[in-house]
Amino acid sequence: MNPPTAGDDPSATQVLPSWLLDEPLSAAQLAAQTSAASADDQSRASTDEELPPWLASTDAPSGASVTEDVPAWLTSTDAPSGTSTNEELPPWLASTDQPASEQHTTQVYDVPTDDTPAWLSADTPSGAQIDEAPERSSSSGPEAEAVELPAWLSDSSSEAQGTPASTATDLPPWLADMSDQPVAAQPTHGLPAWLDESSERAPAADKQAGGQSELLGGLDLPAWLRDDKAATSPPQPVESAPTWLQREEPEPEEATPQVVAIQATPAPRIVRSPERLASMQMLEQLMAEPPAEPAPQPAVRRRSRVLTIAIALVALLIVGALLAVLLTQRLGLAFGAVAAPVPAAVAAAELVTNLPANRPVVLAYEWDAQRLGELRALEDTVVGQLATRKDVPLIFVSTDPQGALLANERVAQLNALNDQYHLNGLGYANLGFKAGGPLALRRFAANASFGTLFAQDASGIDLRSNDVTMESMCGSSTAAGCSWDNVSLLVVIADDVDDVRGWFEQIRSEHPDLQTLLLTTAEIAPQTQPYAAVSGVTALSGLHDAEAYGRALGAPSERLGRQVDATAIGGALFAAAVIVGGVPAWFVGWRSRRTNVTATEEQAWER
């Protein structure tokens, strides 16, 4: 803010009272002016020109208002102030040679700065220096100068007073320590509230300097819009100030132990039911009783020699009977001239016979070598018939490692035919093992993904780039043309229900019209019956159906016939062994149970 000088505004000297024009400013008045000037200079220097008139006019008449409202006790402080301050001055400051009128100003500046060295005291603008200022010499009189200080003098006075916000930013570090003397706060004491506006601006300036309100800091806000919280917050102590000058925060009251009267809550009344009481008594009884003796281990009953001999005799009897059947002519157990045809075998034979040419058949090898006795016979008859047609491409695939092994064995047999059809990629494609089980099947379930089956065969070769293979297996030269719709038959050879379930759930559920031939063992035939009952599915199981399939084709196998007879004889002997052995087993069990019941009753009587 540029304070109006006496030359610019003559009214400034006109409104001053005579007592103020004749005598120099008192310490309080000058301090009030310098405090207001420092606050304006630091916080609102850039916005003073935009101040409203009602606020801008508060600077000029401040001196007059001070003089009008200054109480009597304050107006009489001129003469004794110098005396009192001189008494409190340190010797090094009291010895300075200054006129009495100038000491007022100097005293105000130097009162709290007891630690100020002599060299800095000499630099402090004194009243003589103020008088020697050119502006003052050109003005109308010393009274006007005291009321309206120029900018350069206001700055120096504010520095001398050590306003914390201003000196901290404008002074070099080595001098900032000296300017932290809390002199500026002192002159405002004793002023009335209406004059203490400068003290209200100082926190605002501090807040702006601290960046607390950068948005509104430059605006001219009335008091009711200012941040009261920041204004009322205690000033933070300057770190560079001495400890004794820093304002100590009011220490929080120590947490005094408060005696809390704990009221003894009445214990809830526990009501136990008779069942709970009985349980508690039982637990207490169990705790009181000694631990029970370990139960005697049942004596390991060694198999008697007679029983071992009997089992061996039965086994030899069965094996002998089977060998007798296998090594002799057929027994003719069909109870007729010709064995009755098996409908499923007849349907399967017709299905394979009537397959369209040049449409592939997918052979899923999902069986292990331990079921070789049944499934090898079925596989021989069905795949053998497909191979003899020489117009049906065969695609071997498996999700079982041993199934892949058995597929390799079948492929080797096809290669041994040397019929110029069953060549790799033309008459068959051995795709080998596909890891993942149902997950692998799910990958190939869609029509669009059927071609990915040929991404790797059993030898690790990508058959999709082989035009002959693609044309033979898919009817298209590219893998994109492959589809399950081109497949004429799906043959699932499985010895596990999970394998059957995987193919039916993942593949056939996607293609309900796909003709399917299910070859299983007799063991899982009852469990796969639900899948076999679906339309378009034909199921054959066991050695019996394999022999029936051969008969349906018109080529009965004498070897398979004997094996079927042997199986029938073996089953009959097994049933006889169960029945014959069941009678003594039932009697032994009955006697054992009776003995146990008697012993239990005797123990109960003894108790």
Added chain:
Amino acid sequence: MGALVGGGIATVLSLMVLSRALGDNPLYRLAQYLLVGVALGYAAAVLTGQTLVPAIMQAIDTSPSVPTITIIATAGLLFVLLIPRFGRQRGSTWANIPLAVLFGVGAAVALVGAARGTLVPQLLDTIATRRIDTVDPATIAGTVVLIVAVVVTLLSFTYRQRGDRPTSGARLLRSFGRGLVLATFGVFLAAAVTTYLTALVAQLQAMADWFTLLGTLF
């Protein structure tokens, strides 16, 4: 010659396995270990030769596509996460991630497949009108037996509190249902016995063939 040697080995191993009928013995154990070891070794060879090696070689030899790199990188990451499960189990919690992926995806695929391929088709086939819309007495009888057996079997599993004495009719119904369940298990047992007898017959046939072949040499 190959049939003679191979058949001879198969015959000897079959006799060693059949010796179990007389009791546990070292010959049976030797044949059992040999069978299990060969089966596991072959499975490992197939998995390595037809699953791991081709994928790795494809990624190394040719310029792999982005999907291939993504699949291999994901598989490698899951494999690395599975490693802490072995050894001292330090950080084995990370191994739950690949296992969760494996079992989660497997369960999802199995669930969808079971619903589409097993439950719905069997349910529709059970209530199909073709079972009653026929003049074949055998088919009609089969439908009646099916319905009665299903209802009685389900009723035999009814829950009752302890102490409640069932009526005589309920006891008869439960006995009939349990009888049907036992008959079903009897069918399963008979089917299994048939399979095992067939296997025995096939092995006896193979041994008989070998002995016949062996007899021709002398």
